[in-house]
Amino acid sequence: MTDTPRTRADDRTEAIRRTTLELAQEIGYAKLSIEGVAARAGVGKHTIYRRWPSKGALFLDAVLSPQQPDLDYPDTGDVMADLRTQIHHAVDLLGRPPFGPLFQSLIGEAQHNPAVAAELNERFAKPQEAKTVARLTKAREQGQLAPEFDLDLAMSILTGPLFFTLMVTQEPVTHEYVDRVLEALFAGMRPRP
Template structure:
């Protein structure tokens, strides 16, 4: 028991991966429950069962915590499929992207982070570097694989196709709140296949 208490350094988790994950999960949950404005370091610490000092060892602000939580969720929840077929890969990926943005806690975190980035230029730069560049690579991957397989021409403007494929999903998810169902995403894929065929 004494050994266990020493290892935990005065809190339930100690300076461990378990504590880090507890903080990320607490931040996700509290954001959904209280919204961005109602989210505080104090509330995250209490929910995670760690001290504020433990949090400040790893993160400076609540947005830093939310960004780490979001990036971890993104890596786990939004893989790019590789079925060997552009049509199947795009249908699968766009359906998952739409679901991720509109129906998951991680999507709520992203919406909060994008909103905050409109008022904090330093954070906006961090968000672009840590999320948007990686996400753009993810969004292009199915098209790049299709070019490598010879399914699409080398001359394809992949950036323009990505804009037309995912742009409408982000617009509905983040701006209008319109439906982003499978019919919508499949229509985007159909339009892309017509353009590139």
């Protein structure tokens, strides 16, 4: 019966994260400031700097802490269908408010700040990759995937197109679009004999 003792420090940490998210959603990451978060949270700036080294780190923690965003894989036995379902979820979460813009800013920040990039990788990309690889491994064992398919490339190939659209062309991504991408990836570009 171990209850989590919820220290005062924990409460404050949580409050700061919550305020950060609120503010970021209201005014955007670019206009977010530690000064503003401290004021809104009723907290001294020192209390923030004691916990996070930079605005980027605070933001990343605020965005990734609340929930490990639910991007787990279903397993219905049909890998193509499961991938489809999962990527639809991903698109819904990452491509739409309220989470979408936060996530977009987070990746933007990672381009300027290596520490943020590293932590983003550790806390988001790698776990996600692990899940993907696990699901694909199973699929391959069941013969639903080409046996020579290179699992190291899984994330790049499956998620890369999605990110490209979200971040470079910045067009809205629909389920239908995702389906077309998935279909193309499965079929391959090479003409069938």
